[in-house]
Amino acid sequence: SAVISQKPSRDICQRGTSLTIQCQVDSQVTMMFWYRQQPGQSLTLIATANQGSEATYESGFVIDKFPISRPNLTFSTLTVSNMSPEDSSIYLCSGEGGDTQYFGPGTRLTVL
Amino acid sequence: AQSVTQLDSQVPVFEEAPVELRCNYSSSVSVYLFWYVQYPNQGLQLLLKYLSGSTLVESINGFEAEFNKSQTSFHLRKPSVHISDTAEYFCAVRGLNAGNMLTFGGGTRLMVKP
Numbered sequence: 001s002a003v004i005s006q007k008p009s010r011d012i013c014q015r016g017t018s019l020t021i022q023c024q025v026d027s028q029v030t031m032m033f034w035y036r037q038q039p040g041q042s043l044t045l046i047a048t049a050n051q052g053s054e055a056t057y058e059s060g061f062v063i064d065k066f067p068i069s070r071p072n073l074t075f076s077t078l079t080v081s082n083m084s085p086e087d088s089s090i091y092l093c094s095g096e097g098g099d100t101q102y103f104g105p106g107t108r109l110t111v112l
Numbered sequence: 113a114q115s116v117t118q119l120d121s122q123v124p125v126f127e128e129a130p131v132e133l134r135c136n137y138s139s140s141v142s143v144y145l146f147w148y149v150q151y152p153n154q155g156l157q158l159l160l161k162y163l164s165g166s167t168l169v170e171s172i173n174g175f176e177a178e179f180n181k182s183q184t185s186f187h188l189r190k191p192s193v194h195i196s197d198t199a200e201y202f203c204a205v206r207g208l209n210a211g212n213m214l215t216f217g218g219g220t221r222l223m224v225k226p
Contacts, residue, residue: 001158031212042202043156043216092155096212099144099163105155 002027002097004104012110013083020079021107023093028073031096034066037106038089046091049076083111114139114207116217124223127195133188133220135177135203142208145186147177150200150219159201162186173197198224 003026013019023032032049047055047068055068070076080087088111093104119134137143144163148156160171167179177188186203203217 006155033212033214042218045213048212094156099206100146100158100161101212101214102158103148103156108153 001100002029002095002102004093004095004102006093006104006107008107009105010108010110012112014112015084017083018079018081019083019109020077021091021093023076023078023095023104025074025095027097029095029097030073031101032070032076033094033096033101034068034076034078035092035094035103036089037092043092046078049078080109083109085111087111114143114205114215116203116205116215118201118203118217118220120220121218122221122223124225125193126225128192130191131189131193131197131222133201133203133222135186135188135217137184137186137203137205139184139205139207144206144208145177145179146204146206146214147171147175147186147188148202148204150202152199156202159188193222193224195224195226197222 005024007022034046035043037043045058046061047057049055049068049070051070067079090106090108092106094101115138117136125131146161147159149159150156160169162169162179170176175190201220204214
């Protein structure tokens with residue numbers, strides 16, 4: 001299994017600002033993903049973070065709003081840009097090892 | 113493409129009673145199946161998974177799930193629940209030969225009452 005940590009664990013931000021969330025995996029994983037969990041909802045995949053190349057975004061998510069980096073096999077960042085209250089969610093990072101995805105503890109974002 | 117339906121959004125149950133959380137999926141290819149648990153204000157933890165082999169899989173804390181291919185189901189059961197089992201439970205499916213994407217159900221909130 002993989003142990004995944006995220007920073008920050010939570011934040012309160014002002015409308016129009018940006019926040020970068022960091023995700024660290026304790027071992028090399030082939031795939032890393034970013035999910036959003038809106039209040040009271042299930043998880044929605046934002047994108048697959050590709051090492052050394054542009055992320056692959058799901059329908060409804062764009063790079064300008066959610067830029068993602070993955071400089072190596074164990075680290076990735078997600079930026080939530082030009083935030084609005086609708087971006088208030090939990091953002092979760094996951095890493096895949098052995099056909100199983102393991103999740104970080106999430107970052108709880110509140111946008112005022 | 114895959115889809116997952118968790119039929120119950122909330123399941124209230126008394127402590128020490130049995131519980132079943134239902135999960136049905138749809139897929140045109142073979143699948144891997146997962147149950148994740150999310151305790152209040154925490155991230156997702158893997159509870160158990162079916163990849164291949166025995167259709168009955170168990171977790172270390174007494175939960176079990178059975179893969180039923182004919183009924184396309186992967187229901188989660190526990191014979192006797194504890195207060196500490198109160199959490200949100202998510203069923204997820206990954207289609208083989210369909211990339212690494214996980215598709216999640218809507219979640220079931222298990223509420224264990226004393």
